[in-house]
Amino acid sequence: DRFQKDNLPVYNLLLNSERKEQDKALDELNIDQKDLKDIEDINILNQFRKDFSKNHEFKQLNLSFDTNLIKLYFIIPKNISKSYKDAYKKFEKKELGAGYFKELHEYDKIIRNSLKDNKELNEYHFSFLAPAKMKNLKLQIAKGLDKILEDEDRKQDLFVCKFVVVNGIGENRIKTKNKDVNINNDNATKSNNNENINYSDTQEKITHLSNDGKNLLKSIEKLRLKPYNDQNGKEITSYVKGATIGYGHLIGQNEWDLYKNGITLQESDKLFESDLLPFENAVKNSINPSLMQNEFDALVILCFNIGINNFKNSSVIKIINGEKTSYKTLKEAWMAWNKSQNKVMQGLINRRNSEYKLYTQGVYEKW
The missing domain is CATH 1.10.530.40 (Lysozyme)
Structure with a gap:
Protein backbone atom coordinates (compact mmCIF):
# COMPACT_ATOMS: atom_id res chain seq x y z
CA ASP A 1 0.00 0.00 0.00
CA ARG A 2 1.45 3.39 -0.96
CA PHE A 3 0.46 4.85 2.42
CA GLN A 4 1.81 2.02 4.55
CA LYS A 5 3.46 3.19 7.77
CA ASP A 6 6.45 0.84 7.81
CA ASN A 7 8.82 -0.75 5.36
CA LEU A 8 8.12 -4.40 4.55
CA PRO A 9 10.87 -6.39 6.32
CA VAL A 10 12.84 -8.96 4.31
CA TYR A 11 14.01 -12.00 6.30
CA ASN A 12 15.30 -14.14 3.46
CA LEU A 13 16.21 -13.76 -0.17
CA LEU A 14 18.12 -15.53 -2.90
CA LEU A 15 21.41 -13.96 -3.86
CA ASN A 16 21.89 -15.62 -7.25
CA SER A 17 21.06 -19.21 -6.23
CA GLU A 18 22.27 -18.94 -2.63
CA ARG A 19 19.73 -18.38 0.14
CA LYS A 20 20.42 -15.60 2.66
CA GLU A 21 18.25 -15.99 5.73
CA GLN A 22 18.29 -14.73 9.32
CA ASP A 23 15.97 -14.20 12.30
CA LYS A 24 15.97 -10.41 12.09
CA ALA A 25 15.12 -8.44 8.98
CA LEU A 26 17.90 -8.17 6.43
CA ASP A 27 19.12 -4.62 6.06
CA GLU A 28 22.60 -5.02 4.62
CA LEU A 29 24.57 -7.42 2.42
CA ASN A 30 28.28 -7.30 1.69
CA ILE A 31 28.93 -8.47 -1.86
CA ASP A 32 32.31 -9.84 -2.96
CA GLN A 33 33.56 -10.39 -6.48
CA LYS A 34 32.77 -14.12 -6.12
CA ASP A 35 29.10 -13.25 -5.55
CA LEU A 36 28.92 -11.70 -9.01
CA LYS A 37 28.55 -13.93 -12.05
CA ASP A 38 28.93 -13.58 -15.79
CA ILE A 39 25.94 -12.07 -17.56
CA GLU A 40 23.49 -14.79 -18.56
CA ASP A 41 21.62 -13.11 -21.41
CA ILE A 42 23.84 -13.15 -24.51
CA ASN A 43 21.92 -10.24 -26.08
CA ILE A 44 22.54 -8.00 -23.07
CA LEU A 45 26.18 -9.07 -22.93
CA ASN A 46 26.68 -8.36 -26.64
CA GLN A 47 25.13 -4.90 -26.26
CA PHE A 48 27.59 -4.06 -23.48
CA ARG A 49 30.51 -5.50 -25.45
CA LYS A 50 29.50 -3.43 -28.46
CA ASP A 51 29.52 -0.15 -26.53
CA PHE A 52 32.38 -0.77 -24.07
CA SER A 53 35.95 -1.84 -24.78
CA LYS A 54 37.63 -5.09 -23.77
CA ASN A 55 39.10 -3.18 -20.82
CA HIS A 56 35.83 -3.80 -18.94
CA GLU A 57 34.35 -6.74 -17.05
CA PHE A 58 30.63 -7.47 -17.35
CA LYS A 59 29.00 -9.00 -14.27
CA GLN A 60 25.51 -9.74 -12.96
CA LEU A 61 23.87 -10.13 -9.56
CA ASN A 62 20.36 -11.54 -9.07
CA LEU A 63 18.32 -10.75 -5.97
CA SER A 64 15.03 -12.62 -5.43
CA PHE A 65 12.56 -12.12 -2.63
CA ASP A 66 8.85 -12.83 -2.44
CA THR A 67 7.62 -12.36 -6.03
CA ASN A 68 10.31 -9.82 -6.91
CA LEU A 69 13.40 -10.42 -9.02
CA ILE A 70 16.03 -7.71 -9.35
CA LYS A 71 18.83 -8.17 -11.87
CA LEU A 72 21.80 -5.85 -11.42
CA TYR A 73 24.35 -5.53 -14.22
CA PHE A 74 27.80 -4.09 -13.54
CA ILE A 75 30.21 -2.76 -16.15
CA ILE A 76 33.53 -2.64 -14.29
CA PRO A 77 36.52 -0.81 -15.84
CA LYS A 78 39.76 -2.76 -15.46
CA ASN A 79 41.89 0.39 -15.59
CA ILE A 80 41.72 3.45 -13.37
CA SER A 81 41.23 6.77 -15.15
CA LYS A 82 43.87 9.46 -14.85
CA SER A 83 41.68 11.70 -12.67
CA TYR A 84 41.39 9.01 -9.93
CA LYS A 85 44.89 7.53 -9.87
CA ASP A 86 46.45 9.79 -7.23
CA ALA A 87 43.49 9.45 -4.87
CA TYR A 88 43.38 5.68 -5.36
CA LYS A 89 47.01 5.29 -4.29
CA LYS A 90 46.18 6.91 -0.93
CA PHE A 91 42.88 5.15 -0.39
CA GLU A 92 42.99 2.29 2.12
CA LYS A 93 40.00 0.22 0.92
CA LYS A 94 41.19 -0.49 -2.61
CA GLU A 95 38.77 -3.40 -2.96
CA LEU A 96 35.98 -0.82 -3.35
CA GLY A 97 37.57 0.43 -6.55
CA ALA A 98 38.09 3.96 -7.81
CA GLY A 99 35.22 6.12 -9.02
CA TYR A 100 31.46 6.07 -8.68
CA PHE A 101 28.38 4.05 -9.51
CA LYS A 102 26.44 5.55 -12.39
CA GLU A 103 23.12 4.06 -13.48
CA LEU A 104 22.98 3.71 -17.27
CA HIS A 105 19.31 4.44 -17.84
CA GLU A 106 19.40 3.90 -21.60
CA TYR A 107 20.43 0.26 -21.12
CA ASP A 108 17.72 -0.24 -18.50
CA LYS A 109 15.20 0.86 -21.12
CA ILE A 110 16.62 -1.41 -23.82
CA ILE A 111 16.51 -4.43 -21.53
CA ARG A 112 13.02 -3.62 -20.27
CA ASN A 113 11.65 -3.19 -23.79
CA SER A 114 13.15 -6.52 -24.92
CA LEU A 115 11.54 -8.54 -22.12
CA LYS A 116 8.37 -10.51 -22.53
CA ASP A 117 5.72 -10.14 -19.85
CA ASN A 118 6.56 -12.25 -16.82
CA LYS A 119 3.37 -13.14 -15.00
CA GLU A 120 5.05 -14.98 -12.13
CA LEU A 121 7.66 -12.44 -11.11
CA ASN A 122 7.97 -8.68 -10.89
CA GLU A 123 11.26 -8.43 -12.76
CA TYR A 124 13.46 -5.33 -12.67
CA HIS A 125 16.76 -4.58 -14.38
CA PHE A 126 19.36 -1.96 -13.46
CA SER A 127 22.66 -1.37 -15.27
CA PHE A 128 25.62 0.40 -13.69
CA LEU A 129 28.99 1.68 -14.70
CA ALA A 130 30.85 0.64 -11.55
CA PRO A 131 34.06 1.96 -9.94
CA ALA A 132 37.21 0.77 -11.70
CA LYS A 133 38.71 -2.44 -10.24
CA MET A 134 35.71 -2.89 -7.94
CA LYS A 135 35.98 -6.12 -5.90
CA ASN A 136 33.45 -5.36 -3.17
CA LEU A 137 30.19 -3.47 -2.70
CA LYS A 138 27.45 -3.17 -0.12
CA LEU A 139 23.69 -3.57 -0.57
CA GLN A 140 21.37 -1.85 1.89
CA ILE A 141 17.71 -2.87 1.91
CA ALA A 142 14.69 -0.77 2.94
CA LYS A 143 16.48 2.35 4.12
CA GLY A 144 14.68 5.62 4.76
CA LEU A 145 11.26 4.90 3.25
CA ASP A 146 9.36 5.66 6.48
CA LYS A 147 10.61 9.24 6.53
CA ILE A 148 9.41 9.83 2.98
CA LEU A 149 6.00 8.29 3.66
CA GLU A 150 5.56 10.61 6.64
CA ASP A 151 6.28 13.69 4.51
CA GLU A 152 2.83 15.02 3.62
CA ASP A 153 4.21 17.31 0.91
CA ARG A 154 5.64 14.36 -1.03
CA LYS A 155 2.71 11.94 -0.92
CA GLN A 156 1.07 13.26 -4.08
CA ASP A 157 3.92 12.19 -6.38
CA LEU A 158 5.27 9.36 -4.25
CA PHE A 159 6.38 6.01 -5.57
CA VAL A 160 6.06 3.39 -2.86
CA CYS A 161 9.78 2.62 -2.79
CA LYS A 162 12.95 4.09 -4.15
CA PHE A 163 16.21 2.91 -5.62
CA VAL A 164 19.23 4.79 -4.32
CA VAL A 165 22.87 4.66 -5.32
CA VAL A 166 25.17 5.76 -2.50
CA ASN A 167 28.93 6.15 -2.74
CA GLY A 168 30.47 7.79 0.30
CA ILE A 169 30.28 11.38 -0.93
CA GLY A 170 27.23 11.19 -3.12
CA GLU A 171 23.71 9.93 -3.49
CA ASN A 172 21.75 9.73 -6.74
CA ARG A 173 18.03 9.17 -6.17
CA ILE A 174 16.15 7.08 -8.72
CA LYS A 175 12.46 6.36 -8.13
CA THR A 176 11.02 2.92 -8.86
CA LYS A 177 7.65 1.45 -8.14
CA ASN A 178 8.34 -1.58 -5.99
CA LYS A 179 11.45 -1.49 -3.87
CA ASP A 180 13.88 0.45 -1.75
CA VAL A 181 17.46 -0.67 -2.32
CA ASN A 182 20.78 1.10 -1.87
CA ILE A 183 23.95 0.12 -3.66
CA ASN A 184 26.69 1.49 -1.49
CA ASN A 185 30.33 2.08 -2.34
CA ASP A 186 32.21 3.66 0.55
CA ASN A 187 35.05 4.75 -1.72
CA ALA A 188 35.09 8.54 -1.75
CA THR A 189 38.30 8.60 -3.88
CA LYS A 190 39.14 12.11 -2.72
CA SER A 191 38.97 11.43 1.01
CA ASN A 192 38.79 8.55 3.47
CA ASN A 193 35.44 9.65 4.88
CA ASN A 194 33.15 6.64 4.64
CA GLU A 195 29.93 8.22 5.88
CA ASN A 196 26.96 8.26 3.52
CA ILE A 197 26.27 11.94 2.90
CA ASN A 198 23.51 13.36 0.76
CA TYR A 199 24.92 14.48 -2.58
CA SER A 200 22.78 17.60 -2.92
CA ASP A 201 23.75 18.80 0.54
CA THR A 202 27.50 18.33 0.27
CA GLN A 203 28.67 18.68 -3.30
CA GLU A 204 28.18 21.76 -5.44
CA LYS A 205 26.75 21.24 -8.87
CA ILE A 206 29.49 21.05 -11.47
CA THR A 207 29.47 24.26 -13.50
CA HIS A 208 32.85 24.52 -15.21
CA LEU A 209 35.00 22.47 -17.56
CA SER A 210 37.88 20.76 -15.73
Whole structure:
Protein backbone atom coordinates (compact mmCIF):
# COMPACT_ATOMS: atom_id res chain seq x y z
CA ASP A 1 0.00 0.00 0.00
CA ARG A 2 1.45 3.39 -0.96
CA PHE A 3 0.46 4.85 2.42
CA GLN A 4 1.81 2.02 4.55
CA LYS A 5 3.46 3.19 7.77
CA ASP A 6 6.45 0.84 7.81
CA ASN A 7 8.82 -0.75 5.36
CA LEU A 8 8.12 -4.40 4.55
CA PRO A 9 10.87 -6.39 6.32
CA VAL A 10 12.84 -8.96 4.31
CA TYR A 11 14.01 -12.00 6.30
CA ASN A 12 15.30 -14.14 3.46
CA LEU A 13 16.21 -13.76 -0.17
CA LEU A 14 18.12 -15.53 -2.90
CA LEU A 15 21.41 -13.96 -3.86
CA ASN A 16 21.89 -15.62 -7.25
CA SER A 17 21.06 -19.21 -6.23
CA GLU A 18 22.27 -18.94 -2.63
CA ARG A 19 19.73 -18.38 0.14
CA LYS A 20 20.42 -15.60 2.66
CA GLU A 21 18.25 -15.99 5.73
CA GLN A 22 18.29 -14.73 9.32
CA ASP A 23 15.97 -14.20 12.30
CA LYS A 24 15.97 -10.41 12.09
CA ALA A 25 15.12 -8.44 8.98
CA LEU A 26 17.90 -8.17 6.43
CA ASP A 27 19.12 -4.62 6.06
CA GLU A 28 22.60 -5.02 4.62
CA LEU A 29 24.57 -7.42 2.42
CA ASN A 30 28.28 -7.30 1.69
CA ILE A 31 28.93 -8.47 -1.86
CA ASP A 32 32.31 -9.84 -2.96
CA GLN A 33 33.56 -10.39 -6.48
CA LYS A 34 32.77 -14.12 -6.12
CA ASP A 35 29.10 -13.25 -5.55
CA LEU A 36 28.92 -11.70 -9.01
CA LYS A 37 28.55 -13.93 -12.05
CA ASP A 38 28.93 -13.58 -15.79
CA ILE A 39 25.94 -12.07 -17.56
CA GLU A 40 23.49 -14.79 -18.56
CA ASP A 41 21.62 -13.11 -21.41
CA ILE A 42 23.84 -13.15 -24.51
CA ASN A 43 21.92 -10.24 -26.08
CA ILE A 44 22.54 -8.00 -23.07
CA LEU A 45 26.18 -9.07 -22.93
CA ASN A 46 26.68 -8.36 -26.64
CA GLN A 47 25.13 -4.90 -26.26
CA PHE A 48 27.59 -4.06 -23.48
CA ARG A 49 30.51 -5.50 -25.45
CA LYS A 50 29.50 -3.43 -28.46
CA ASP A 51 29.52 -0.15 -26.53
CA PHE A 52 32.38 -0.77 -24.07
CA SER A 53 35.95 -1.84 -24.78
CA LYS A 54 37.63 -5.09 -23.77
CA ASN A 55 39.10 -3.18 -20.82
CA HIS A 56 35.83 -3.80 -18.94
CA GLU A 57 34.35 -6.74 -17.05
CA PHE A 58 30.63 -7.47 -17.35
CA LYS A 59 29.00 -9.00 -14.27
CA GLN A 60 25.51 -9.74 -12.96
CA LEU A 61 23.87 -10.13 -9.56
CA ASN A 62 20.36 -11.54 -9.07
CA LEU A 63 18.32 -10.75 -5.97
CA SER A 64 15.03 -12.62 -5.43
CA PHE A 65 12.56 -12.12 -2.63
CA ASP A 66 8.85 -12.83 -2.44
CA THR A 67 7.62 -12.36 -6.03
CA ASN A 68 10.31 -9.82 -6.91
CA LEU A 69 13.40 -10.42 -9.02
CA ILE A 70 16.03 -7.71 -9.35
CA LYS A 71 18.83 -8.17 -11.87
CA LEU A 72 21.80 -5.85 -11.42
CA TYR A 73 24.35 -5.53 -14.22
CA PHE A 74 27.80 -4.09 -13.54
CA ILE A 75 30.21 -2.76 -16.15
CA ILE A 76 33.53 -2.64 -14.29
CA PRO A 77 36.52 -0.81 -15.84
CA LYS A 78 39.76 -2.76 -15.46
CA ASN A 79 41.89 0.39 -15.59
CA ILE A 80 41.72 3.45 -13.37
CA SER A 81 41.23 6.77 -15.15
CA LYS A 82 43.87 9.46 -14.85
CA SER A 83 41.68 11.70 -12.67
CA TYR A 84 41.39 9.01 -9.93
CA LYS A 85 44.89 7.53 -9.87
CA ASP A 86 46.45 9.79 -7.23
CA ALA A 87 43.49 9.45 -4.87
CA TYR A 88 43.38 5.68 -5.36
CA LYS A 89 47.01 5.29 -4.29
CA LYS A 90 46.18 6.91 -0.93
CA PHE A 91 42.88 5.15 -0.39
CA GLU A 92 42.99 2.29 2.12
CA LYS A 93 40.00 0.22 0.92
CA LYS A 94 41.19 -0.49 -2.61
CA GLU A 95 38.77 -3.40 -2.96
CA LEU A 96 35.98 -0.82 -3.35
CA GLY A 97 37.57 0.43 -6.55
CA ALA A 98 38.09 3.96 -7.81
CA GLY A 99 35.22 6.12 -9.02
CA TYR A 100 31.46 6.07 -8.68
CA PHE A 101 28.38 4.05 -9.51
CA LYS A 102 26.44 5.55 -12.39
CA GLU A 103 23.12 4.06 -13.48
CA LEU A 104 22.98 3.71 -17.27
CA HIS A 105 19.31 4.44 -17.84
CA GLU A 106 19.40 3.90 -21.60
CA TYR A 107 20.43 0.26 -21.12
CA ASP A 108 17.72 -0.24 -18.50
CA LYS A 109 15.20 0.86 -21.12
CA ILE A 110 16.62 -1.41 -23.82
CA ILE A 111 16.51 -4.43 -21.53
CA ARG A 112 13.02 -3.62 -20.27
CA ASN A 113 11.65 -3.19 -23.79
CA SER A 114 13.15 -6.52 -24.92
CA LEU A 115 11.54 -8.54 -22.12
CA LYS A 116 8.37 -10.51 -22.53
CA ASP A 117 5.72 -10.14 -19.85
CA ASN A 118 6.56 -12.25 -16.82
CA LYS A 119 3.37 -13.14 -15.00
CA GLU A 120 5.05 -14.98 -12.13
CA LEU A 121 7.66 -12.44 -11.11
CA ASN A 122 7.97 -8.68 -10.89
CA GLU A 123 11.26 -8.43 -12.76
CA TYR A 124 13.46 -5.33 -12.67
CA HIS A 125 16.76 -4.58 -14.38
CA PHE A 126 19.36 -1.96 -13.46
CA SER A 127 22.66 -1.37 -15.27
CA PHE A 128 25.62 0.40 -13.69
CA LEU A 129 28.99 1.68 -14.70
CA ALA A 130 30.85 0.64 -11.55
CA PRO A 131 34.06 1.96 -9.94
CA ALA A 132 37.21 0.77 -11.70
CA LYS A 133 38.71 -2.44 -10.24
CA MET A 134 35.71 -2.89 -7.94
CA LYS A 135 35.98 -6.12 -5.90
CA ASN A 136 33.45 -5.36 -3.17
CA LEU A 137 30.19 -3.47 -2.70
CA LYS A 138 27.45 -3.17 -0.12
CA LEU A 139 23.69 -3.57 -0.57
CA GLN A 140 21.37 -1.85 1.89
CA ILE A 141 17.71 -2.87 1.91
CA ALA A 142 14.69 -0.77 2.94
CA LYS A 143 16.48 2.35 4.12
CA GLY A 144 14.68 5.62 4.76
CA LEU A 145 11.26 4.90 3.25
CA ASP A 146 9.36 5.66 6.48
CA LYS A 147 10.61 9.24 6.53
CA ILE A 148 9.41 9.83 2.98
CA LEU A 149 6.00 8.29 3.66
CA GLU A 150 5.56 10.61 6.64
CA ASP A 151 6.28 13.69 4.51
CA GLU A 152 2.83 15.02 3.62
CA ASP A 153 4.21 17.31 0.91
CA ARG A 154 5.64 14.36 -1.03
CA LYS A 155 2.71 11.94 -0.92
CA GLN A 156 1.07 13.26 -4.08
CA ASP A 157 3.92 12.19 -6.38
CA LEU A 158 5.27 9.36 -4.25
CA PHE A 159 6.38 6.01 -5.57
CA VAL A 160 6.06 3.39 -2.86
CA CYS A 161 9.78 2.62 -2.79
CA LYS A 162 12.95 4.09 -4.15
CA PHE A 163 16.21 2.91 -5.62
CA VAL A 164 19.23 4.79 -4.32
CA VAL A 165 22.87 4.66 -5.32
CA VAL A 166 25.17 5.76 -2.50
CA ASN A 167 28.93 6.15 -2.74
CA GLY A 168 30.47 7.79 0.30
CA ILE A 169 30.28 11.38 -0.93
CA GLY A 170 27.23 11.19 -3.12
CA GLU A 171 23.71 9.93 -3.49
CA ASN A 172 21.75 9.73 -6.74
CA ARG A 173 18.03 9.17 -6.17
CA ILE A 174 16.15 7.08 -8.72
CA LYS A 175 12.46 6.36 -8.13
CA THR A 176 11.02 2.92 -8.86
CA LYS A 177 7.65 1.45 -8.14
CA ASN A 178 8.34 -1.58 -5.99
CA LYS A 179 11.45 -1.49 -3.87
CA ASP A 180 13.88 0.45 -1.75
CA VAL A 181 17.46 -0.67 -2.32
CA ASN A 182 20.78 1.10 -1.87
CA ILE A 183 23.95 0.12 -3.66
CA ASN A 184 26.69 1.49 -1.49
CA ASN A 185 30.33 2.08 -2.34
CA ASP A 186 32.21 3.66 0.55
CA ASN A 187 35.05 4.75 -1.72
CA ALA A 188 35.09 8.54 -1.75
CA THR A 189 38.30 8.60 -3.88
CA LYS A 190 39.14 12.11 -2.72
CA SER A 191 38.97 11.43 1.01
CA ASN A 192 38.79 8.55 3.47
CA ASN A 193 35.44 9.65 4.88
CA ASN A 194 33.15 6.64 4.64
CA GLU A 195 29.93 8.22 5.88
CA ASN A 196 26.96 8.26 3.52
CA ILE A 197 26.27 11.94 2.90
CA ASN A 198 23.51 13.36 0.76
CA TYR A 199 24.92 14.48 -2.58
CA SER A 200 22.78 17.60 -2.92
CA ASP A 201 23.75 18.80 0.54
CA THR A 202 27.50 18.33 0.27
CA GLN A 203 28.67 18.68 -3.30
CA GLU A 204 28.18 21.76 -5.44
CA LYS A 205 26.75 21.24 -8.87
CA ILE A 206 29.49 21.05 -11.47
CA THR A 207 29.47 24.26 -13.50
CA HIS A 208 32.85 24.52 -15.21
CA LEU A 209 35.00 22.47 -17.56
CA SER A 210 37.88 20.76 -15.73
CA ASN A 211 41.52 21.38 -16.62
CA ASP A 212 41.65 17.94 -18.24
CA GLY A 213 38.56 18.85 -20.23
CA LYS A 214 40.07 22.15 -21.33
CA ASN A 215 43.27 20.45 -22.45
CA LEU A 216 41.30 17.86 -24.43
CA LEU A 217 39.14 20.51 -26.09
CA LYS A 218 42.21 22.58 -26.97
CA SER A 219 43.89 19.56 -28.52
CA ILE A 220 40.78 18.85 -30.60
CA GLU A 221 40.22 22.43 -31.75
CA LYS A 222 43.95 23.15 -32.29
CA LEU A 223 45.46 26.61 -31.88
CA ARG A 224 45.47 29.02 -34.80
CA LEU A 225 46.87 32.52 -34.21
CA LYS A 226 45.83 33.79 -37.66
CA PRO A 227 42.24 33.92 -38.99
CA TYR A 228 41.21 30.95 -41.14
CA ASN A 229 38.17 29.52 -42.88
CA ASP A 230 36.81 26.68 -40.73
CA GLN A 231 35.47 24.87 -43.83
CA ASN A 232 38.86 24.33 -45.47
CA GLY A 233 41.41 25.34 -42.82
CA LYS A 234 43.07 27.96 -45.05
CA GLU A 235 44.23 31.32 -43.68
CA ILE A 236 42.17 34.31 -44.82
CA THR A 237 42.87 38.02 -45.23
CA SER A 238 39.25 39.15 -45.62
CA TYR A 239 36.10 38.21 -43.76
CA VAL A 240 34.15 35.12 -44.78
CA LYS A 241 31.34 33.28 -43.07
CA GLY A 242 33.07 30.69 -40.91
CA ALA A 243 36.10 32.88 -40.14
CA THR A 244 37.76 31.38 -37.06
CA ILE A 245 40.74 32.06 -34.81
CA GLY A 246 42.34 30.79 -31.58
CA TYR A 247 40.80 27.58 -30.24
CA GLY A 248 37.78 27.44 -32.52
CA HIS A 249 36.49 30.99 -31.90
CA LEU A 250 34.01 31.89 -34.64
CA ILE A 251 34.67 35.49 -35.66
CA GLY A 252 31.61 37.69 -36.04
CA GLN A 253 31.63 40.18 -38.88
CA ASN A 254 31.71 43.03 -36.38
CA GLU A 255 34.84 41.46 -34.80
CA TRP A 256 36.86 41.18 -37.98
CA ASP A 257 38.91 44.35 -37.48
CA LEU A 258 39.84 43.11 -33.99
CA TYR A 259 41.21 39.77 -35.20
CA LYS A 260 42.21 40.26 -38.85
CA ASN A 261 45.92 40.70 -38.00
CA GLY A 262 46.03 37.71 -35.66
CA ILE A 263 46.36 37.25 -31.88
CA THR A 264 49.01 36.24 -29.37
CA LEU A 265 49.11 32.99 -27.38
CA GLN A 266 48.06 34.85 -24.22
CA GLU A 267 45.14 36.45 -26.05
CA SER A 268 44.04 33.07 -27.41
CA ASP A 269 43.86 31.64 -23.87
CA LYS A 270 41.76 34.56 -22.65
CA LEU A 271 39.48 34.25 -25.66
CA PHE A 272 39.11 30.50 -25.03
CA GLU A 273 38.11 31.06 -21.39
CA SER A 274 35.52 33.68 -22.30
CA ASP A 275 34.14 31.50 -25.11
CA LEU A 276 33.62 28.56 -22.74
CA LEU A 277 31.17 30.27 -20.39
CA PRO A 278 27.99 30.16 -22.53
CA PHE A 279 28.63 26.50 -23.40
CA GLU A 280 29.18 25.61 -19.73
CA ASN A 281 25.94 27.44 -18.86
CA ALA A 282 24.08 25.61 -21.64
CA VAL A 283 25.05 22.24 -20.16
CA LYS A 284 24.38 23.37 -16.60
CA ASN A 285 20.90 24.67 -17.47
CA SER A 286 19.85 21.87 -19.84
CA ILE A 287 20.63 18.72 -17.85
CA ASN A 288 18.38 17.67 -14.97
CA PRO A 289 20.30 14.74 -13.36
CA SER A 290 23.48 15.32 -11.38
CA LEU A 291 26.58 14.90 -13.54
CA MET A 292 30.07 13.64 -12.79
CA GLN A 293 32.92 15.88 -13.93
CA ASN A 294 33.78 13.69 -16.94
CA GLU A 295 30.13 13.68 -18.05
CA PHE A 296 29.89 17.46 -17.76
CA ASP A 297 33.16 17.86 -19.67
CA ALA A 298 32.02 15.59 -22.51
CA LEU A 299 28.75 17.50 -22.90
CA VAL A 300 30.52 20.87 -22.94
CA ILE A 301 32.90 19.64 -25.64
CA LEU A 302 29.94 18.36 -27.68
CA CYS A 303 28.05 21.63 -27.22
CA PHE A 304 31.15 23.64 -28.20
CA ASN A 305 31.19 21.83 -31.54
CA ILE A 306 27.51 21.61 -32.52
CA GLY A 307 26.35 24.93 -31.09
CA ILE A 308 24.13 25.88 -28.17
CA ASN A 309 20.77 25.82 -29.98
CA ASN A 310 21.46 22.43 -31.56
CA PHE A 311 22.64 21.13 -28.21
CA LYS A 312 19.57 22.29 -26.28
CA ASN A 313 17.22 20.67 -28.80
CA SER A 314 19.25 17.49 -29.24
CA SER A 315 18.12 13.94 -28.52
CA VAL A 316 21.27 13.59 -26.40
CA ILE A 317 19.79 16.01 -23.86
CA LYS A 318 16.36 14.41 -24.03
CA ILE A 319 17.69 10.91 -23.36
CA ILE A 320 19.85 12.05 -20.44
CA ASN A 321 16.81 13.82 -19.00
CA GLY A 322 14.72 10.66 -19.36
CA GLU A 323 12.61 11.76 -22.33
CA LYS A 324 11.63 9.57 -25.28
CA THR A 325 13.29 10.05 -28.68
CA SER A 326 13.54 8.16 -31.96
CA TYR A 327 16.97 6.89 -30.89
CA LYS A 328 17.19 3.66 -28.89
CA THR A 329 20.38 4.57 -27.01
CA LEU A 330 22.33 7.61 -25.92
CA LYS A 331 25.23 6.45 -28.06
CA GLU A 332 23.10 6.43 -31.21
CA ALA A 333 21.88 9.96 -30.49
CA TRP A 334 25.41 11.17 -29.73
CA MET A 335 26.97 9.62 -32.84
CA ALA A 336 24.25 11.10 -35.09
CA TRP A 337 26.12 14.43 -34.98
CA ASN A 338 28.57 13.28 -37.63
CA LYS A 339 27.78 15.54 -40.60
CA SER A 340 29.06 18.85 -41.94
CA GLN A 341 27.15 20.44 -44.81
CA ASN A 342 25.08 17.22 -44.97
CA LYS A 343 28.15 15.04 -45.49
CA VAL A 344 29.35 12.41 -43.01
CA MET A 345 32.85 13.40 -41.91
CA GLN A 346 35.38 10.98 -40.44
CA GLY A 347 36.77 13.77 -38.27
CA LEU A 348 33.36 14.24 -36.64
CA ILE A 349 32.96 10.48 -36.16
CA ASN A 350 36.33 10.46 -34.38
CA ARG A 351 35.34 13.43 -32.25
CA ARG A 352 31.99 11.93 -31.25
CA ASN A 353 33.74 8.68 -30.25
CA SER A 354 36.20 10.63 -28.11
CA GLU A 355 33.40 12.61 -26.43
CA TYR A 356 31.27 9.53 -25.76
CA LYS A 357 34.24 7.63 -24.36
CA LEU A 358 34.87 10.55 -22.01
CA TYR A 359 31.19 10.61 -20.98
CA THR A 360 30.89 6.89 -20.27
CA GLN A 361 34.42 5.91 -19.23
CA GLY A 362 36.09 9.09 -17.98
CA VAL A 363 38.89 8.76 -20.53
CA TYR A 364 40.42 12.08 -21.59
CA GLU A 365 42.10 11.31 -24.87
CA LYS A 366 41.94 12.37 -28.47
CA TRP A 367 41.65 9.75 -31.18
